[in-house]
Amino acid sequence: MNHKKRIRSSLFICILLLVLIFNTYYLQQIHELASPILLLTGLILLVLILIKFISTSITAFRNRKALDRDLMLPSIIYFFTLSLVAVNPVFLNAEFFQSKVKYRGCYEGTMNTGIILFRESGKFEYRHTGFFGITSFYNGTWAQSGDTLTIDYRSEVPEFVGEKMLLTEDWFVKMAPDNPSDIDRLFFYRGFCRGAN
Known part of the structure; x- marks a missing residue:
């Protein structure tokens, strides 16, 4: 050559x-x-x-x-x-050229990881990585009313995250769809993933 x-x-x-x-x-x-x-x-x-x-x-x-x-x-x-x-x-x-992240959450399961990002521009992103690295990605917009975050998806709603989350000091708590005052389960802790799985 x-x-x-x-x-x-x-x-x-x-x-x-x-x-x-x-x-x-x-x-x-x-x-x-x-x-x-x-x-x-x-x-x-x-x-x-x-x-x-x-x-x-x-x-x-x-x-x-x-x-x-x-x-x-x-x-x-x-x-x-x-x-x-x-x-x-x-x-x-x-990603450096995207809007800054206002809230970040992570779920670390046995064989899967989920990351949620609430950007300052009002955009929402959810990336779920499962077995063999198979990825699902969902996005949309979000709005905050007090300690409640409402998510409006561009496509189907992932059951794992839902449409409403309660923002606490350490967690994002999924709220039950039929009764928003009802807490479903704790899934996402706030901050970067810790590599626990």
């Missing part, structure tokens, strides 16, 4: 990985097996870039007496990409 093809190949692989990482926020909104497949794709690309970086660095080292820009460029591109992934700057994820 000549130098120009190596440069094009390195740019293509690295840009593909960075685009995949940047769009993680949107890709996690795809139902079913898309999230685990995309995660596996990202890991494969990362390993490929690492192998290519080692390979191109060895080639550049062996030809160090006749080094030129075209021979060094693929190693530099791979190194820059690996550095970006390792440092993980906030602008590398599309």
Whole structure:
């Protein structure tokens, strides 16, 4: 493979990985097996870039007496990409450009995790990841009246969350649909997931 093809190949692989990482926020909104497949794709690309970086660095080292820009460029591109992934700057994820999260909740079951986000813009997001990484995503809008949060979904209502939640100091409490004064069950604790499952 000549130098120009190596440069094009390195740019293509690295840009593909960075685009995949940047769009993680949107890709996690795809139902079913898309999230685990995309995660596996990202890991494969990362390993490929690492192998290519080692390979191109060895080639550049062996030809160090006749080094030129075209021979060094693929190693530099791979190194820059690996550095970006390792440092993980906030602008590398599309979620950085979304409205700030006002309330965040997490449910950690034995084989599943649910994350709810109430954004300052009035948008609501619920991501449920189950067995084998199968994901369900629901979104809509929310409004607050005192300590009650009302959720209006764009599609069907997930039974796990419901349409009304009571906001306490430590929990989001699902309210029974027939009688809003009736507490259903505690599901989501407030804050980031703690990795308990």
